[in-house]
Structures are given as structure tokens and as C-alpha cells.
Amino acid sequence: MNDLPADPTVQERRCPVDASLHGKLRTPDFAADPFGLLGELRDSGPVHRCEPPGAAPIWLITRHAEGAAALTDPRLVKDPTSVGLPAGWRPGEESSQLWSKDLASNDPPNHTRLRKLVARPFTKRRVESLRPGIEKAARELRETMMREETFDLVTDFAGGLTTATICDLLGIPAADRAIFQGWADTFFTVTVPGQADNDLFISITKYFARLIARKRDDPQDDLLSELIKDSSEDKLDGHELISMASSLLLTGHEPAVRLIGNVLFSLMRRPDLVRELREDATLIPATIREIIRFDSPALTSLVRFAAEDIEIGDVVIGRGDAVLVSLLAANRDPTKFERADEFLPSRDTSGHLGFGLGIHFCIGAQLAQVEAEVAVRELLPLLPELSLTVRENELPYHPGLQMYGVQSLPVRLRPV
Numbered sequence: 553m554n555d556l557p558a559d560p561t562v563q564e565r566r567c568p569v570d571a572s573l574h575g576k577l578r579t580p581d582f583a584a585d586p587f588g589l590l591g592e593l594r595d596s597g598p599v600h601r602c603e604p605p606g607a608a609p610i611w612l613i614t615r616h617a618e619g620a621a622a623l624t625d626p627r628l629v630k631d632p633t634s635v636g637l638p639a640g641w642r643p644g645e646e647s648s649q650l651w652s653k654d655l656a657s658n659d660p661p662n663h664t665r666l667r668k669l670v671a672r673p674f675t676k677r678r679v680e681s682l683r684p685g686i687e688k689a690a691r692e693l694r695e696t697m698m699r700e701e702t703f704d705l706v707t708d709f710a711g712g713l714t715t716a717t718i719c720d721l722l723g724i725p726a727a728d729r730a731i732f733q734g735w736a737d738t739f740f741t742v743t744v745p746g747q748a749d750n751d752l753f754i755s756i757t758k759y760f761a762r763l764i765a766r767k768r769d770d771p772q773d774d775l776l777s778e779l780i781k782d783s784s785e786d787k788l789d790g791h792e793l794i795s796m797a798s799s800l801l802l803t804g805h806e807p808a809v810r811l812i813g814n815v816l817f818s819l820m821r822r823p824d825l826v827r828e829l830r831e832d833a834t835l836i837p838a839t840i841r842e843i844i845r846f847d848s849p850a851l852t853s854l855v856r857f858a859a860e861d862i863e864i865g866d867v868v869i870g871r872g873d874a875v876l877v878s879l880l881a882a883n884r885d886p887t888k889f890e891r892a893d894e895f896l897p898s899r900d901t902s903g904h905l906g907f908g909l910g911i912h913f914c915i916g917a918q919l920a921q922v923e924a925e926v927a928v929r930e931l932l933p934l935l936p937e938l939s940l941t942v943r944e945n946e947l948p949y950h951p952g953l954q955m956y957g958v959q960s961l962p963v964r965l966r967p968v
Contacts, residue, residue: 573602583949586851586956587893590614590881598865608637609873611864612852616885616905618865619853619877624910628856628875629659635857635872653792654799655915656854663911665786670796671915673721673775679918682717686923689716690930698934698965702941705961710812710927717923718804722797723767723774728759732805756801760794775800800916808920810849810950810957812927817958818843818895819928819935825897826935833929839897840924844906845883846895851956853877853908879905880956938963 576582582589593600594614603610613619622628629635655666672678693712697703715729724732735756764780771777776797779788788796819826829835856875861868869875882905884892889899907914914920940947941962948959 573600577602577953578951580949580951583951583956584947586880587884590878591884591893593878594881594885597867599867599869601867603874609870610855611867611869611873611875613864613875613877614881614885615865616882616888616903619879619882619905620903620909622856622864622875622877623853623905623908623912625862626660627859627862629859630657630663630854630856630912631659632857634659635859637857637872653795655796656799656803656912657795660911666788666792666796667911667915669779669782669786669788670775670800673778674915674919676918679922682721682919683922683926685720686713686717686926687930689713690926694930694934702962702964705816705931705938705963706809706813706958707960709931710809710816713812713927714805714808714923717808717919718801721775721804721919722801723772723776724763724801731759732801735802756798757794760797764790764793764797803914804916804919806955807849807914808916808923810955811844811920812924813959813961814847814849814957815840815843815924815928816931816935817961818847819932820938820940820961820963822895823936826932829928830932833932835897836925836928837921838901840921840928841901841904842895842897842899844921845889845901845904847956848880848883848904848906849955849957850879850906850908852953853879853905854912854954876953877905879908934965937965939966 576589593612598613598615598618600612600614601609602612613622653662653666655663655670658666690709690713693709697708703709715732718724719726719729719732735752764776767777767780771781776793779793779796782788819829825839829839853876858869858871858873858875860871863869883889886892888903889901907917907920941964947961950957950959
């Protein structure tokens, strides 16, 4: 990595290293309530250095204006090798090449080509065509849960619904679905976004290599078969197929689980809002958008790397340094949203960063919102009769820096 410029005025404005910050970001207390610390960071400045000991610099952006600018800045790139870093990011760390050709790891012009090839199933019209299947899955899950004395709205319902949706979309056999929850949990609980277990990468690579081979011989009516059959000049090669399928599977599952969990938990804590939604279901989409802003399921963006020295706020980020945007902090920035720490379903949420911004805006955003809306419509009649089986302060929260939300929401019918 290049040294910072020698200009002393720039050096003086460089964000000081808080040796304790990385440790604070890893605690269960932060996972359960990140808003206090993120608010303090946002108030004290837009950019903060928070790398783990011995690692390359990682910078966390906590304000909306700087975060939105970073998400659309072409000088912040997704491919670490383009700035002289190893594929595994940290020097000396082995890494599978599983996702070197997915959307999240590429920059234009290759990213433009890849996104164009996979964008078709995620248009608003195509996603709406999936709604009947999502509704059917939600009804079946609800009926199954109601036969039990207790059930979990996150692991049983949200997890089951998003697994069924993304697996049906990709064409993954129903018998294989159980293994994906563990993969998603492992991938999204890494301490530093962008780095994950190499064994996990290898397992996913082998699985999709076998599945793609089977679909070449016996294509079905699904996205993966469609991508395999593509005869255009720009079609995906074998490596790209594996990377794209793996990326779409995990990123199409875990964020949607967290979103649905956050939505349902938010409604359980607001019985007046539940009554309002039962009287007027047209308010559900706006309520979900406010929950995405207020309790963003994505704690941070995926990692980017500075392709050159970049000044953001009062900080110079050196070439090769890693950059994260705290979407959770940006979405509660009072300079962007009036009364930002208040939950106001009727507010205009335009400009929230819950799904990112720019060319890497979440390709599955529309699908995730439809899944959440279906979940609310299906469970709305039940919510007044559900009660937690544990104290609220005993609920486990998703660890790591990537996702925010309850990992489990165990409930029973009829309060006791």
C-alpha cells in the first residue's frame, strides 16, 4: 500500500486509530444494539478506522452524505487485485476464487456485462410473477407452524420462506435446501466483511459444479438452466456460472431472512401499528420501507478498496485500504432524515441506503420487499395472539459486521 502524502496538514486530519473500536464492533452488546455506538461515531465524524489488530486499514463511513458518495465513487472498487492486493485481501491469506466472477467482486466493464445477464429475473414485473408461489410457500409454512405449540418466526418462517423462494428461482432441488441455511449463517457472520472460510467456498463450489453439470444434461424451467442455455456471445462461462449461482443463493437468502425477521419483530412490539395494518393493508409496503430504513438488515455495505488515495470527510484513505459504509448508521443520519431515530411509517424514505446505491444496488431488493410484504400479510392475523417464549433481552442477534437483526424469534400462540 502507498504511504499517505507527506503534507502535514493532511496528516493532522487523518482519523486516529481507536484501538478499542474493532473489539467493540465484535461484542454481543453491539450486535443487539449497534445504534448507540454508531450514533457516537457519526456525531464525531464521518469516517473511522476500525481494522482488527495486525490487519490492513479498514475505514467505516457512518454519515449519509459521505456514505452515498462512497457507494457511487468509481475510485472505490470491488476487485482487490485491481489495486495490487491478493484475492483473499489480507496478505498471506489463502482464498478460494469462488466469487471472483460474481457481481459483488467485479467492476465495470465486466460488472456491467454480468449484471445485464442476470438482471432479467429481478425486474419488477418478473418478481411480481413470483408472488403467487411466495404466497403459497408462506401459507404452507404458517399452517405447519400453527400445528406446533411453539415455533420460531425467523428460523422456521423467514428462513423457510426465503429458502423456498431463492431455491425455486435458481432451480435447486428441495432435498438440498437444508444445507444452505448453515452456509448462509457461516458466510454472513465473518468479523470482517469480504473474508470468509475457504472451506465454505470450496464446499459451495463443488456443489454448484455438480448441479450445473446435471442441468446441462437436463435443463429445467429455472434461472440457472436459463443462464446455462444462454447462447449469446456474452454468456457466462463455467467459472462465472458457479460464482453467480453461489452469490445469488447466499445474498438472496440471508439478507431477506434478516429483513423479514426485523419486520415481524418490529410489528410484535407495535400492536397499534398491527391494528392499523389490519384495517388498511395498503400501508404495508410503506411500513416495510420505513423498517428497512430504521432497522436496516444490512449493517454495512460489502467491502470496497481505494484505487487511489481518496479524501473523504477529514480523512485521507490510502490506495489499497478497505472501505465499509455503515448503512445502518447512514439511514439514521439526522442530516438526511428528520427525527431519524423515530419510527415513522408515514415518512418519505426516499434516499435510504438499506439496499445500497449505484451500480452495486442490491439486485434482489424488489424480491426481498415482496417476500417481506407476503410474510406480513400472511402473519398479520396471527400477530396479536403471539407472545415471545423468552424475554426480549434474551433474543440472540446476528453477530459480525454484515447483518443486523434477531437470529431467532421463538413464539407461542396465546399469551401466557
